[in-house]
Amino acid sequence: MAVAIEVSDISKQFRLYNERYTSLKERVIHGGKMPFTPFWALQDVNVEINEGETFGILGRNGCGKSTLLKCIAGILKPTSGEIRVRGSLAAMLELGAGFQPELSGRDNIFLNGSLLGLPRSEIEKRFDEIVAFAELEQFIDNQVKYYSSGMYVRLGFAVAVNVEPDVLLVDEVLAVGDAAFQRKCLDHVRKFQQEGRTIVVVSHATDTIRQNCERVMVMNHGKVITIDEPGEGIRVYLADLLGVGTLDNSETGGIEGNVFAIGTVQAEHGGMGTRSHLYPGESLSIIADLDSLAPVQNAIATIAIHDDKNELVFASDPDDPGCQMEVPLGGGQIRFDFAEVPLLDGTYSVSVGIRSLTETAIFDWKDQVTQFEVANPGRATGRVRLLPAVSFRRRSTGLTGEVPVVERIGGISGSPVAETITS
Amino acid sequence: MSVGAVEPAPLDSAPAPTGKAKGKDGQTSTIGGSARFVPGQSNRQITVVNGKAQVRQRLKDLWRNRDLLVLLTRTQLKVKYKNSVLGYLWSMLNPALVLAVYYVVFKVIARNTIPSFAIFLFCGLLVWNLFNNAAMAATGVVVANAGIVKKVAFPRELLALSSVGVALVLFAIQVVVLILALVVFGITPSLPFLITLPIALLALVVFTSAISVFLSAVNVYLRDTQHLTEVLLMAWFWSIPVVYPYGQIAGALSDHHLGSFKWVYLMDPVTPIALAFQRTMYGRSQYTVKGASTVTHMLPNWGPSTYCLILGVVLVASIILFLLSLIVFGRLEGNFAEEL
Numbered sequence: 001m002a003v004a005i006e007v008s009d010i011s012k013q014f015r016l017y018n019e020r021y022t023s024l025k026e027r028v029i030h031g032g033k034m035p036f037t038p039f040w041a042l043q044d045v046n047v048e049i050n051e052g053e054t055f056g057i058l059g060r061n062g063c064g065k066s067t068l069l070k071c072i073a074g075i076l077k078p079t080s081g082e083i084r085v086r087g088s089l090a091a092m093l094e095l096g097a098g099f100q101p102e103l104s105g106r107d108n109i110f111l112n113g114s115l116l117g118l119p120r121s122e123i124e125k126r127f128d129e130i131v132a133f134a135e136l137e138q139f140i141d142n143q144v145k146y147y148s149s150g151m152y153v154r155l156g157f158a159v160a161v162n163v164e165p166d167v168l169l170v171d172e173v174l175a176v177g178d179a180a181f182q183r184k185c186l187d188h189v190r191k192f193q194q195e196g197r198t199i200v201v202v203s204h205a206t207d208t209i210r211q212n213c214e215r216v217m218v219m220n221h222g223k224v225i226t227i228d229e230p231g232e233g234i235r236v237y238l239a240d241l242l243g244v245g246t247l248d249n250s251e252t253g254g255i256e257g258n259v260f261a262i263g264t265v266q267a268e269h270g271g272m273g274t275r276s277h278l279y280p281g282e283s284l285s286i287i288a289d290l291d292s293l294a295p296v297q298n299a300i301a302t303i304a305i306h307d308d309k310n311e312l313v314f315a316s317d318p319d320d321p322g323c324q325m326e327v328p329l330g331g332g333q334i335r336f337d338f339a340e341v342p343l344l345d346g347t348y349s350v351s352v353g354i355r356s357l358t359e360t361a362i363f364d365w366k367d368q369v370t371q372f373e374v375a376n377p378g379r380a381t382g383r384v385r386l387l388p389a390v391s392f393r394r395r396s397t398g399l400t401g402e403v404p405v406v407e408r409i410g411g412i413s414g415s416p417v418a419e420t421i422t423s
Numbered sequence: 424m425s426v427g428a429v430e431p432a433p434l435d436s437a438p439a440p441t442g443k444a445k446g447k448d449g450q451t452s453t454i455g456g457s458a459r460f461v462p463g464q465s466n467r468q469i470t471v472v473n474g475k476a477q478v479r480q481r482l483k484d485l486w487r488n489r490d491l492l493v494l495l496t497r498t499q500l501k502v503k504y505k506n507s508v509l510g511y512l513w514s515m516l517n518p519a520l521v522l523a524v525y526y527v528v529f530k531v532i533a534r535n536t537i538p539s540f541a542i543f544l545f546c547g548l549l550v551w552n553l554f555n556n557a558a559m560a561a562t563g564v565v566v567a568n569a570g571i572v573k574k575v576a577f578p579r580e581l582l583a584l585s586s587v588g589v590a591l592v593l594f595a596i597q598v599v600v601l602i603l604a605l606v607v608f609g610i611t612p613s614l615p616f617l618i619t620l621p622i623a624l625l626a627l628v629v630f631t632s633a634i635s636v637f638l639s640a641v642n643v644y645l646r647d648t649q650h651l652t653e654v655l656l657m658a659w660f661w662s663i664p665v666v667y668p669y670g671q672i673a674g675a676l677s678d679h680h681l682g683s684f685k686w687v688y689l690m691d692p693v694t695p696i697a698l699a700f701q702r703t704m705y706g707r708s709q710y711t712v713k714g715a716s717t718v719t720h721m722l723p724n725w726g727p728s729t730y731c732l733i734l735g736v737v738l739v740a741s742i743i744l745f746l747l748s749l750i751v752f753g754r755l756e757g758n759f760a761e762e763l
Contacts, residue, residue: 014761027645070760074472074576077757083472097574102502111498114491115575 002086004167004198005049005072010081012042012067012222041067042078043222051086052196056203056213056230058237064222065202069093069169072200087166087198090116094171095156101145105136105155108144112159126162133184134158154181161188167198172205186212206234206345207381231345235277235375238308238347260296260327260354260363263289267350267372269341277373280345280385284338284372288352292331298357299327301334306368307383308347324357342385345376481749484578492581496588499560503589514593515600518552525666536712537668537721539705542601542610546701547665549597550623554631554693555656557590561635562642562652569763579759580752583639587632601704616703619730623699626734630692630741637748640755643762663694664701668721670709692737698722699730 015036041064049055057065070076072083073091098115099108109130113123123130131140134154144152161168170189189212192199203209209216209230216233218225218240226236270282278284286303300323304315316323316336325334334354350372353365376385485492504510522545530540537543561583565572568582605612642648664672676684689695701722702708708722725733 025647071472074470075573076760078473081473085470085472087468089470091574091576094574098571100498100502102505103498107498107501111494114488114494115571115577117488117577120490120494 002051003048004051004053004086005047005200006084007045007047007049007068007072008082008084010042010045010068010071010078010083011040012064012071012076013079014039014041040222042071045081045219045222045224047217047224047227049198049200051198052193053215054193054199054201054213056201056209056216056233057219058203058206058209058216058233059219060240063219065219066093066171067222068219069171069200069202073169085167088117088163089167089169090160090163090165091169092157092160092171093169095153095160096144097156099144099152099156102143104143105131105140105147108155109140109159112156113163116160116163118163130155130158130162133162135181150178150181157181157185161185161192165197167200168192169200169202171202206237210234210376210381211379229377230379231375231377234345235373238345239373260293260299260331261291262352262354262364262366262369263291265289265350265352265366265369267370269372277375278341280343280374280376280378280380281340284341286336286350286352286370288334288336288366288369290327290331290334290354292327292329295329296327296356296363299325299363300355300357301325301336302353302355303336304351304353306349306351313343313348313383318355327354341374343374344380344382344385345374346383347371347373478746478749478753481578481580481753485580485584488578488581491577492584492588495581495585496592499585499589500592511596514596518548518597519600522548529666536710536719538710539608539610542604542608543668543701543705543721544666545597545601545604546704547663547697549594549601550627550693550697550700551660551663551665552597553590553594553627554634555660556593557587557631557635558638558652558656560586560589562638562649565639565643565759566646566763573760573763579756580636580639580749583635583752584632586639587628587635590631591628605704611706612704613702613706615727616699616730618727619699619734620703622731622734622738623696626692626738626741627696629738629745630696633741633744633748636745636752640752643759644755659691659693663691663697665697669694669698669701669723670720673720673723689733692741695730695733695737699734702730 016039017036045064045068057068059065067076069091070093071078072085073089073093075091075093096108096112098112100111103111106127109127110120110123113130114120118126131137134151134157136151136155136158139147139151144155147155189199193212199212201209201213213230215227216230216237217227218233218237220240225240226233228236265286265288268285268287269278270284271278288301300318302316302318302323305313307313334352336352348371349368350370351365351367352369353362355362355365504513507513509516522541525544525548526541529535529544530537564582564586565579571577572579572582638648638652672688673682673685676682676688702725705722708724709718709720711718723729
């Protein structure tokens with residue numbers, strides 16, 4: 001497969017001036033020198049993006065992903081290295097960036113189209129298409145400064161996608177307009193994919209990346225951390241973003257005067273030994289060490305799971321008789337075994353507690369004491385892995401006795417696998 | 424920004440040297456594309472982005488984006504006169520008022536003896552206005568269009584050149600007014616000198632473009648340029664023979680036995696261009712005051728061929744300046760997006 005974009009050893013240095021002297025007087029006074037701290041926004045970035053590929057770039061704010069996009073687009077000049085792009089290129093870094101508020105929508109379509117490299121004759125040909133896509137037929141001769149922000153952005157998107165480039169660069173602009181327009185935008189991106197165009201998307205939205213991209217590059221501090229398939233890439237990104245494993249595990253000590261103290265809490269899962277994360281549907285065990293100073297009957301073990309946004313995903317039922325236990329003097333281990341974790345990707349933190357059944361007193365509670373990570377290799381998004389069994393039954397026509405049935409059977413990794421059965 | 428060599432070579436071959444540009448003009452523009460997408464189309468051009476700025480490539484990119492130049496010029500014109508009651512009338516009213524002021528000062532108050540002084544003044548002002556309008560507007564144009572410069576890739580020289588385009592449109596309007604004035608006052612231009620005008624205009628446009636491109640880039644880094652330009656242009660204006668005839672300078676130099684310094688004076692590219700316009704449109708190089716016997720020389724005694732020769736030199740020098748300004752622009756452009 002041919003390479004559409006070849007980024008070789010790109011580095012980009014920004015100068016962080018301690019003080020800026022933009023006036024002549026100041027420059028003369030300071031001998032023409034401005035003190036600055038070099039900041040490497042990109043360091044030796046190497047990546048090859050294939051033709052027809054949808055490529056995602058993930059990273060925290062300030063990791064250099066937008067700088068890379070600007071370098072590919074030719075807006076910024078790299079300090080060293082070279083980028084080769086095959087075919088025409090259009091960058092959607094900011095929708096409607098080139099709009100002149102004083103001009104009408106019509107004039108702006110021509111201006112913006114030209115800025116994106118479309119010759120006048122082509123713009124004339126596609127003019128109606130662009131206006132229809134932006135849904136601005138009524139307002140096209142109004143000055144753009146009277147447009148609402150939604151109209152503005154819609155027009156910008158309509159022009160940009162109608163440039164029909166070989167390579168499209170998108171910087172987190174897909175989240176524009178109302179829901180209907182967003183769907184339209186995504187449909188257009190899908191159409192581009194099917195036509196075999198190359199798309200590079202920079203985004204924070206892991207769901208968008210997962211569903212649309214074939215490969216993902218994760219960046220941090222101007223360096224490439226990994227280039228991988230979306231599932232693994234997103235896992236690395238989330239791990240980087242949230243600093244998994246750096247959760248403060250320091251001893252908080254048991255609740256004063258209590259007979260119980262929960263010690264270390266560990267998570268074990270089906271993929272132990274081979275990887276640090278588990279796949280959706282694998283087993284998980286939470287094991288908590290428990291010290292007790294006195295034997296207690298009717299103790300209740302509780303567990304709660306929070307996601308990375310600190311939303312409660314699950315808390316155990318205190319009335320569940322299965323959670324009741326008798327703890328002898330000296331203590332032991334509490335095990336919570338989940339045969340199957342129906343969660344999709346994310347980092348989940350686990351809180352473990354023990355309380356009495358009768359007195360409703362909490363013996364000990366360890367808040368978010370350990371965590372586990374689920375990485376989803378498939379394309380399903382959301383929080384929970386549901387496996388729908390989908391079937392299709394044709395409306396009876398009354399002509400044939402036999403009714404063909406097409407069935408879709410849920411796949412194993414959360415992504416439904418289609419299978420056709422015709423009777 | 425250097426969007427470097429355009430090569431028909433396949434991408435996955437060994438990296439070819441970027442220095443050579445083999446692209447043909449028939450190809451699509453370097454940034455953005457024109458052809459409808461055909462999957463698997465093999466001969467698509469390759470754009471190389473690196474730290475280099477090549478003049479040849481820049482010229483090619485400018486030529487490919489000429490549509491955009493027209494649009495940017497139109498945009499500037501539209502924005503300039505939008506929301507003003509008199510609109511485009513200002514482009515005539517403004518020079519007319521300037522003309523009136525100079526006429527009153529130099530003809531009515533200073534009582535000079537030049538016949539049809541207003542026409543003489545207009546011929547020189549025409550040239551100066553083109554240069555002055557373009558240079559002033561171009562100085563701030565990149566900063567004013569920071570929004571586009573930071574977000575869209577296109578040959579940014581076009582912004583400066585569109586300022587020249589705007590000045591050229593205003594120039595054309597003023598030429599029409601001048602021709603009307605010639606008819607009304609019954610002044611016949613010197614037809615043998617007509618041949619100097621295309622060369623003069625071309626030289627003027629190239630020289631103006633060179634200065635405009637240079638100033639627009641420098642102003643991004645040194646915002647003082649804007650104010651400095653204003654003052655320098657003012658001094659420049661009084662140094663060229665527009666409100667006073669060339670003959671006065673030449674006479675003054677001869678009086679002080681500095682006759683050969685005339686050539687130093689003519690080194691200013693705007694001066695010979697203004698002289699050519701004055702000689703052709705105003706139609707005479709000397710005059711005699713009624714009742715007096717002395718002949719006053721206003722303009723040099725050159726024939727059309729001498730004018731053409733001098734203007735040719737100015738044109739060549741302007742082209743060299745323009746290429747140099749492209750190099751400077753290319754060097755400075757790389758960090759525009761950061762500096763704005």
